[in-house]
Amino acid sequence: MSSFKSIPGTFDILPDGQTSGGDSIAPSRVWQHVETVIRQVMALYGAEEIRTPILEPTELISRGIGQLTDIVSKEMFAFERGGTNYVLRPEVTAPVMRAYQQHHLDQRGGVQRLFYIGPCFRAERPQKGRYRQFHQFGLEIIGATDARADAETIACAVDVYRALGLNDFKIRLNSLGDAESRPRYKEALIAYIKPFSDQLSEVSRNRLESNPMRILDTKNEKERLLLKNAPLLVDFIDEESRLHHDEVKAHLSAIGLSYVDDPFLVRGLDYYSRTAFEIESESIGAQGSLAGGGRYDLLSVELGSKKVIPAVGFAAGMERLLMALEAAELVNIPFGRLDAFFVALGDEAMKWTFPVAHALRAAGIKVGYDLSGRSMKAQMREANRQQARQVIIVGDDELASGIAQVKDMDQSTQRSVPFDQLTNQLTDKE
């Protein structure tokens, strides 16, 4: 047992995967597979990958988040060094917008579709599907106000899930209106709730001051009843936003995507406007949200742009996606088989093996051999464990004759192959 352990809320991705308590971390090949599918789907949307640093200036994030600066100090990994404030990125939208502005990506021309896959960090207490180092992927469409962009981000996320075989999800959709809509709505909501605030839970009562819209998220049945006749955000949004929302829904319908209009779906941050959506899985418990996103036209201004750069995107969690895939038993990525495994008998044969194996690898053949000088039986067992299709047996006799014994492990048949024909024959075999 080693004396060092990975930091709580972080985990290793291993060749065979691992289980830690209730959670199981998928094998690395499953992660690779999911990432490959994400890249394929993104390619279908003409999206290019963007990789931004994991370290960002704290200011970038706190600007984005606005006045809620205790989030920065309590919920994020932030530190100061040499007078500069750094933060491990808690999400990727703000960094992407930063990069867009820094490198004038609008000058590439047209609307930018940018996707990312990578780690993010939050200093919260870990729980199922929530880690301190977690992995997100997402798509940002920057430079378009068109409602098709909103619908496209949703479609793209859904396409990723479908490409992986997931069909068990639900799309919730809402419109947050423009920058003026929410203050108006907040006022009305508080006015509605105040009269019976003494019937609310302590938690919700505190929210009444800090973040009244989050009360709508309550899971408490009694509170849900009280909220039954609460004013709805939809009734407070501006006409243009309403039209935009209708368009988004029409576009979704046009591609046969069903959604649930959820007037209670809200976003805490001020730079969000119009479209907000969430994609949930039924099968992964309390942390059921697979992906979320929406329109954030005002972020660019928050980050210092003189003009509004319209943008919409989604962000999705890899861990939760993998959990959902596992729950649906869609994660059978086979172990990568070796084409051939050398069984070398004796020192001379072992020496001979190395350059030959190297040459086969150069020819694109996946080969392995024993590195611990073990018995033939042990080498055969190793070949079997690695599921090698064939075994190349070489001992003193073979070295003398220049002819190897090649055994097909699936058929249990064996044949003689001259050394100089090994590459050809193994290539044909595949």
Added chain:
RNA sequence: GUGGUCGUAGCUCAGUUGGUUAGAGCGCCAGGUUGUGGCCCUGGAGGUCGGGGGUUCAAGACCCCUCGAUCACCCCA
């Protein structure tokens, strides 16, 4: 930060009302076959029973503390 549950081999777990050398299955290593894998048989390695303290003639079991894991609350940009 708050609450629930749980810590015994690499993994999954047994360990009877406290009783003497702490077990199983799988995995790993080796032998059975001095040049042939999977199946089978035999053997081996691997545990300060999370850590510390206490009760007792005796603690993996009981008590206290502590650390860790996990689920949930808070939070969720």
